[in-house]
Amino acid sequence: xxxxxxxxxxxxxxxxxxxxxxxxxxxxxxxxxxxxxxxxxxxxxxxxxxxxxxxxxxxxxxxxxxxxxxxxxxxxxxxxxxxxxxxxxxxxxxxxxxxxxxxxxxxxxxxxxxxxxxxxxxxxxxxxxxxxxxxxxxxxxxxxxxxxxxxxxxxxxxxxxxxxxxxxxxxxxxxxxxxxxxxxxxxxxxxxxxxxxxxxxxxxxxxxxxxxxxxxxxxxxxxxxxxxx
Numbered sequence: 001x002x003x004x005x006x007x008x009x010x011x012x013x014x015x016x017x018x019x020x021x022x023x024x025x026x027x028x029x030x031x032x033x034x035x036x037x038x039x040x041x042x043x044x045x046x047x048x049x050x051x052x053x054x055x056x057x058x059x060x061x062x063x064x065x066x067x068x069x070x071x072x073x074x075x076x077x078x079x080x081x082x083x084x085x086x087x088x089x090x091x092x093x094x095x096x097x098x099x100x101x102x103x104x105x106x107x108x109x110x111x112x113x114x115x116x117x118x119x120x121x122x123x124x125x126x127x128x129x130x131x132x133x134x135x136x137x138x139x140x141x142x143x144x145x146x147x148x149x150x151x152x153x154x155x156x157x158x159x160x161x162x163x164x165x166x167x168x169x170x171x172x173x174x175x176x177x178x179x180x181x182x183x184x185x186x187x188x189x190x191x192x193x194x195x196x197x198x199x200x201x202x203x204x205x206x207x208x209x210x211x212x213x214x215x216x217x218x219x220x221x222x223x224x225x226x227x228x229x
Contacts (some may be wrong), residue, residue: 013044015095017051020180021100021129024226025051030097033059033086033121036104040071043078057095059089086114091121100126103222105132106155115172122229129176130225133158134165134181139219149183151220159223174227185214 028084037060046052060071061081068080082185083089094168099118108114118128141149159165
């Protein structure tokens with residue numbers, strides 16, 4: 001299953017950083033880690049915006065060696081670490097200006113260990129940008145698990161209560177700077193693009209055009225969070 005996912009669910013480069021992330025990033029170049037980076041879709045935008053460079057340590061952390069190899073091929077100066085997002089002992093404590101971790105929290109076995117690890121590797125005053133899946137209790141999607149709609153059957157949880165979520169984050173010793181919810185949209189041609197895979201990886205503009213046609217996923221949101229140690 002992991003191998004099939006690696007070969008089909010390619011992560012396309014983000015044309016720009018999410019607005020919440022851009023707004024709360026400290027001045028660069030930053031010592032930074034992307035926990036659960038996948039193919040590294042944000043690294044190009046981070047480099048282009050002078051948020052990261054060879055001058056400071058940058059880490060790409062993921063459980064899939066094939067995905068890390070794709071990051072290394074494009075950004076050989078970024079240190080790749082084959083590791084779980086909730087335990088990255090190779091990164092010294094208090095050493096990072098910023099941590100990014102997008103759509104990972106719903107996958108980790110221990111969400112508190114994950115948040116605690118983010119706090120550990122951040123320097124005092126360092127910022128983290130975390131996203132996860134939030135859904136209304138009536139949310140609908142075509143994937144089902146035990147009769148319940150789920151965005152992805154590999155998710156261990158999908159959050160439904162914002163107050164409980166905030167308490168979880170704050171309980172790990174992270175100060176919430178900003179929280180936003182954005183409706184999730186499904187690019188209609190993604191199944192085709194995933195099948196084409198590497199044949200379109202060099203054509204960023206074509207991919208952006210082809211992925212422009214989207215439909216909203218009823219009741220499903222990306223929960224975006226900026227926190228500070």
